[in-house]
Amino acid sequence: MGFPGVWMTESESMIYRVVPKCACSTIGQIMFYSDHGRFFDGDIHDSKDGMHKWAQDHSHDAIERAVRARDAVTFTCVRNPYARLLSSFFDKIAGIQRNGKRYRGNLVPQLVQRYGIDVGTPENGFEFDQVASFRRFLLFARDTIRFRKPMEPDIHWSAMSGHISTFIVNGGRYDQIFFTEAFNDGMQKVLEEAQVPVPLNLSDVPRFNESEGHGPKRAHKVSDYFDDLSRHLIWEIYKDDFQLFRYDFDNPDNKMPLGEVDLEEVHAKLGR
Structure with missing residues (x-):
């Protein structure tokens, strides 16, 4: 089955499992910039080069190799x-x-x-x-x-846990899962661990909301x-999204998670 929904920088510094409606346009642009020192001109979902994507046949070998080697920082992002x-x-x-x-x-x-x-x-x-x-x-x-x-x-409306589980079931492992609601904090931790070729300041990055x-x-x-x-x-x-990613089911107006993601629990429950 491979690794559907996975993007990777050409430098193999970061591997990202896309979860739709969870800042994926902004994350993709940050990944692109971290290799090339510029943002992709257009919707990053439309890019055909400059970044590996599982949807591109020529990217399969590189992604497979990097996932197995576990050298790249591997992450995803979730949302209430x-x-x-x-x-x-x-x-x-x-x-x-x-x-x-x-x-x-x-x-x-x-x-x-x-x-x-x-x-x-x-x-x-x-x-x-x-x-x-x-x-x-x-x-x-x-x-x-x-x-x-x-x-x-x-x-766009299937469960986040379903997207995230395919990567685990097929042999991948996440180093970090962070929250859209605390985007800069989570993305900063990824960048610090990734040692990207081109550093960038997250406070200077625009939000790439392609649907706005x-x-x-x-x-x-x-x-x-x-x-x-x-x-x-x-x-x-x-139910799994609320429980695994610690979101507040009882108060729809509280967009913030109630705690950090337990990566061991995520891998155990979604890797079955």
Whole structure:
């Protein structure tokens, strides 16, 4: 199976398991800069050279070798499940993508028809009932993850633990797992251990949010989107994410983790 979702610097200083909606654009750009002294011109997901990616066949041997050797600093980044799912909804379902179209073509019309979701339009200023539509999207996300219907789960809302586990199951091991909510602290520890060719100051790095500005802004605090049923559903699909990465299930408005990640526990539970 290899190492899907893995990026590595050409200098082999860092190996990163991408988790969508967890600062992956910014992390990729930092990795690119640490080798080349410049940021990639465009969305780092579109880069075809300058960084190894498992999606590129010519990168397979280098990534396989580096993972087995365990010389590179290997890491990933996680995010509060409540905020991550809301971000997926506002970006991928309610927002317009960089190409000017809706995400995955007919996905949104399908959700309008099957789940009664309304996401407004750019013409009406994305006016719609955000809470009602998000809760219907959550039901759809649960159906895709639990029952794989009406489609396979999308990488942007499938559980973080699922993304992170593939690397462990196939023979990889993480040195660090840090939080999007404490991004600079976590990324700084990675850079210090990695001994990168080109040093950079994280306080000078812009945030590369490729979805920003293409859709509606969240109008309410996080807890307003999650009634009792919604919280039951989110626990059903993200229980491992809450528990392994120490996020606060009881208070949706507390975005910060309640403790550090226990790497031994992560490897034990996700390596089965």
